[in-house]
Amino acid sequence: KDYALHSNKKNFEFNQKAIELAKNLNKSMAIAEAYGNYGYYYERKNDTLKQLELLDKIIELGNKEKNNDVLGKGYYEKGFYYWGRSSQTKTIQNFLKAEEFFTKSKNKKYLSEVFIQLGYYYQEDIRDYNKALGYYKKYTDLFDENSFALVTTYDLMAELYGKQNKYEKSLEYY
DSSP, rough: OGGGTTTTTHHHHHHHHHHHHHHHTOOOHHHHHHHHHHHHHHHHHOOHHHHHHHHHHHHHHHHHOOOHHHHHHHHHHHHHHHHHHTOHHHHHHHHHHHHHHHHHOOOHHHHHHHHHHHHHHHHIIOOOOHHHHEEHHHHHESSSOOOOOOOOHHHHHHHHHHTTTTTHHHHOOO
């Protein structure tokens, strides 16, 4: 994934190896991760149809293996895909599908990422601060109240309450 920013050739080579290794080890989530990372290669080459094809392979794998984490990962990555193409409806639909599958698998790590991204999407792209706060709250509910993972989210929530002139709430989260 790191090579996607610097070297398309290295990205391509490493992700081919990653997919091969993950298949040999029969690690479904690793295969899904590699397909997602491989998609960055095609995104940088402006071949978004090939990128979408790889994301669909993740969902196909998840369906085949009845693996909720892999399905969640596929829809999560498709959420980003459509976010980059300014398709509000498809972005939200895919993130909500990811939430559904990660909730079924009780995967707190990935579920928290979905909540943060939905919160940020509603905050920055849609400007629906109440929905954004709702997703940030779902995120904070996943962790112990003193968890370091909450620092950035509390800051985002404080900022949004400030934008709504709810200064007492804003101070509470700061």
